[in-house]
Amino acid sequence: xxxxxxxxxxxxxxxxxxxxTGDTGKSDNQNSTGDxxxxxxxxxxxxxxxxxxxxxCIKEIVSEEQDDIVxxxxxxxxxxxxxxxxxSSLVDVNLSVxxxxxxYENDFTGANIVASIxxxxxxxVEMVIADGKTLKMYRLQKGEFVYIQDIKLEEKGKLxxxxxxxxxxxxxxxxxxxxxxxxxxxxxxxxxxxxxLHQILLKGGGLFSYPGTSDKPKGKLRQLFEVFxxxxxxKSAGGQATDGINDVLEVPTTHIHDTSPCxxxxxxxxxxxxxxxxxxx
Ligand code: P6P
Numbered sequence: 001x002x003x004x005x006x007x008x009x010x011x012x013x014x015x016x017x018x019x020x021t022g023d024t025g026k027s028d029n030q031n032s033t034g035d036x037x038x039x040x041x042x043x044x045x046x047x048x049x050x051x052x053x054x055x056x057c058i059k060e061i062v063s064e065e066q067d068d069i070v071x072x073x074x075x076x077x078x079x080x081x082x083x084x085x086x087x088s089s090l091v092d093v094n095l096s097v098x099x100x101x102x103x104y105e106n107d108f109t110g111a112n113i114v115a116s117i118x119x120x121x122x123x124x125v126e127m128v129i130a131d132g133k134t135l136k137m138y139r140l141q142k143g144e145f146v147y148i149q150d151i152k153l154e155e156k157g158k159l160x161x162x163x164x165x166x167x168x169x170x171x172x173x174x175x176x177x178x179x180x181x182x183x184x185x186x187x188x189x190x191x192x193x194x195x196x197l198h199q200i201l202l203k204g205g206g207l208f209s210y211p212g213t214s215d216k217p218k219g220k221l222r223q224l225f226e227v228f229x230x231x232x233x234x235k236s237a238g239g240q241a242t243d244g245i246n247d248v249l250e251v252p253t254t255h256i257h258d259t260s261p262c263x264x265x266x267x268x269x270x271x272x273x274x275x276x277x278x279x280x281x
């Protein structure tokens with residue numbers, strides 16, 4: 001696992017440079033989910049794949065930016081699914097973005113995730129590593145990643161990050177989100193999953209939601225390299241993650257680009273989500 005972390009550190013330093021100096025324009029391609037790929041997405045993906053291909057411990061990788069599984073070493077122990085530069089369209093308005101890595105054993109399913117790592121490219125570059133029991137944050141300082149702190153969620157938080165198109169929310173979802181705001185929660189939503197979830201983790205908790213909607217009943221966020229890594233991250237910080245009914249890591253995966261409705265947060269907020277959604281199945 002340490003060699004994977006070191007590979008991600010090397011890739012991160014190069015991606016930071018790509019963000020600062022790279023072309024934020026669109027490529028001529030779309031990814032498997034139909035998103036128009038930015039040149040930054042492709043450049044970041046190339047860097048990460050290059051570094052992972054050097055590691056004999058990796059069996060195969062899945063990238064948001066590639067249609068198919070890439071086989072690395074048939075005797076490798078780990079399978080890695082990653083989003084090389086999530087929220088890349090925010091770079092040209094100078095907002096924070098991030099990379100997300102889910103590390104699995106045996107197969108690409110929520111039940112088989114064994115670690116997650118995300119990197120926030122913001123005013124500071126920070127890397128957060130989850131092992132299922134702890135969540136540890138490191139900060140890039142003078143070319144090195146320095147340990148800063150462990151992250152733990154409060155039982156109840158203060159922040160709400162309500163994603164997706166509000167006009168497509170189901171009525172019970174809208175009623176639930178409105179009730180949180182009526183209870184004094186504060187809106188914190190940039191449209192970048194990584195900084196939005198990082199903020200809730202560091203500011204004591206709350207709820208990030210990207211539900212199923214009338215236009216996207218299975219949600220928008222991808223299971224293997226967005227939903228499951230952050231579910232594992234939040235559980236490692238003492239929180240929870242659900243699809244509205246169950247632990248989101250129990251959601252079945254039939255295709256490597258499958259999506260899932262997802263809620264990540266402190267226990268109090270997630271328990272409310274489960275209570276509301278269980279009555280509106
Ligand atoms: P919406 C970025 O494109 C992304 O995949 C996530 O980083 C983010 O949480 C979500 O989409 C934002 O989607 O529909 O709220 O703009």
